[in-house]
Amino acid sequence: MSILKEKLAKKFAEEKADIAAFLKAHGDKEVSKVTLAQAYGGLRGVKGLVCDTSEVPPDKGLIIRGIELKYLTEKIPEEILWLLLTGELPNEAELEELQADLKARENVPAYVWAVLDAMPADSHPMAMFNTAVLVMQKESKFAKRYAEGMPKPEYWDPTYEDMMDIIAKLPAIGAYVYRKRFGKGPRIESDKSMDWAGNYVHMLGLPDPNGEFSKLMRLYLTLHCDHEGGNVSAYTASTVSSALSDLYYALSAGLNGLAGPLHGLANQECLGWILETMKKFNGAPTEEELYKFAEETLASGKVVPGYGHAVLRITDPRFDAFLAFGKKYCSADPVFQTVERVFNVVPKVLSQVQKIKDPWPNVDAGSGGLLYHYGLTEFSYYTVLFSISRALGICAQGVVARAMGYPITRPKSLPTAAYKKLVGA
Numbered sequence: 001m002s003i004l005k006e007k008l009a010k011k012f013a014e015e016k017a018d019i020a021a022f023l024k025a026h027g028d029k030e031v032s033k034v035t036l037a038q039a040y041g042g043l044r045g046v047k048g049l050v051c052d053t054s055e056v057p058p059d060k061g062l063i064i065r066g067i068e069l070k071y072l073t074e075k076i077p078e079e080i081l082w083l084l085l086t087g088e089l090p091n092e093a094e095l096e097e098l099q100a101d102l103k104a105r106e107n108v109p110a111y112v113w114a115v116l117d118a119m120p121a122d123s124h125p126m127a128m129f130n131t132a133v134l135v136m137q138k139e140s141k142f143a144k145r146y147a148e149g150m151p152k153p154e155y156w157d158p159t160y161e162d163m164m165d166i167i168a169k170l171p172a173i174g175a176y177v178y179r180k181r182f183g184k185g186p187r188i189e190s191d192k193s194m195d196w197a198g199n200y201v202h203m204l205g206l207p208d209p210n211g212e213f214s215k216l217m218r219l220y221l222t223l224h225c226d227h228e229g230g231n232v233s234a235y236t237a238s239t240v241s242s243a244l245s246d247l248y249y250a251l252s253a254g255l256n257g258l259a260g261p262l263h264g265l266a267n268q269e270c271l272g273w274i275l276e277t278m279k280k281f282n283g284a285p286t287e288e289e290l291y292k293f294a295e296e297t298l299a300s301g302k303v304v305p306g307y308g309h310a311v312l313r314i315t316d317p318r319f320d321a322f323l324a325f326g327k328k329y330c331s332a333d334p335v336f337q338t339v340e341r342v343f344n345v346v347p348k349v350l351s352q353v354q355k356i357k358d359p360w361p362n363v364d365a366g367s368g369g370l371l372y373h374y375g376l377t378e379f380s381y382y383t384v385l386f387s388i389s390r391a392l393g394i395c396a397q398g399v400v401a402r403a404m405g406y407p408i409t410r411p412k413s414l415p416t417a418a419y420k421k422l423v424g425a
């Protein structure tokens with residue numbers, strides 16, 4: 001058994017006992033109230049989900065297992081996966097073993113390439129990526145063991161195996177989607193000597209003469225890894241997984257939610273918005289021009305992508321991390337300069353609109369300009385990058401949920417007439 005799996009077996013047993021005792025002592029205490037406005041408002045702010053991998057306080061942003069994101073920006077995604085699962089960062093030997101385990105699982109079944117090849121040439125990269133995850137469902141070790149009658153305390157074990165199998169394969173799948181969809185030439189074989197993110201850059205086939213693009217990708221794949229349990233992709237995946245659908249089904253479902261413009265697709269829309277301003281004003285626009293353009297966007301009934309958040313009420317620390325990277329490595333790039341200028345202007349514009357609760361940039365506001373700088377200019381692809389990273393958190397949450405034996409999700413809905421009766425309207 002790997003060091004990680006052994007650690008988890010011990011940790012999960014302790015945590016399960018702890019939660020059982022906690023619930024026995026406090027199970028009947030109230031943790032949240034729900035108003036009618038919240039019931040009709042996407043359940044914003046209602047506490048009723050459990051997620052131990054990460055939390056997002058509105059005034060701090062992402063905290064992974066108790067560590068604020070700003071202390072993790074130098075870590076690589078494999079370390080983050082270990083942290084999400086165990087609550088600790090791995091030592092050198094542990095990290096090496098995890099990386100070797102991922103390498104051993106990275107071969108993608110040939111039928112995945114055939115399925116991607118058969119998709120229409122103008123398919124969205126997210127449809128291709130999510131299809132590839134789903135079509136591998138027949139490889140699920142959880143599904144096989146479940147069909148054989150595996151007892152419930154063992155559920156987490158094959159879920160862990162599915163997680164590792166999936167995560168190991170995502171960089172090759174993501175890279176092929178890029179090369180196939182955008183006519184970049186044949187598939188590039190994996191380089192077994194590289195780390196997970198570095199190998200992904202290698203398989204994408206974009207030039208990276210000084211290693212900066214690989215640095216950006218390690219940061220990118222770290223920053224997007226998890227964002228507690230209630231966002232659309234995580235919540236969808238956890239609901240699907242709660243029906244004991246395996247991680248292939250659950251992850252694919254969650255990522256279909258990430259493909260929405262109010263969630264992960266904002267990533268692509270955001271750069272589109274920046275480039276639109278540059279086209280309109282023939283180069284990097286001034287702050288005055290951007291102010292007007294943002295006002296026009298609002299007036300036309302559209303959202304300014306990359307700004308606002310359902311939970312956050314500050315500048316997203318993930319945006320801060322991208323901004324710091326850009327200032328260090330590409331401060332002269334006009335697209336990056338526009339990203340910076342937009343940051344100076346858009347919060348002022350959005351603050352004027354009373355209904356907007358968070359005028360600050362979220363993660364998507366900063367990443368596109370950097371990807372563009374390094375030659376990844378096909379912005380409909382950007383949500384695939386987000387997906388590869390977010391798979392770490394979604395899968396880790398799935399393993400924890402099966403280890404804790406959480407039941408099938410089933411909140412209660414009522415028709416409007418019943419709510420009217422309930423509140424005496």
Ligand code: CMX
Binds near residue numbers: 265267303305308
């Ligand atoms: N531009 C214009 N209007 C915005 C806005 C923005 N950036 N952010 C919020 N609003 C509007 C909402 O559309 C909503 O309007 P309606 O009541 O007319 O529908 C109103 O302000 C209130 O919204 P809110 O309570 O402040 O925010 P929500 O929790 O409803 O929505 C979010 C959050 C992210 C969907 C929203 O801020 C938004 O659409 N932002 C732009 C898209 C984006 O960047 N999404 C990525 C988020 C990160 C991620 O999940 O990946």
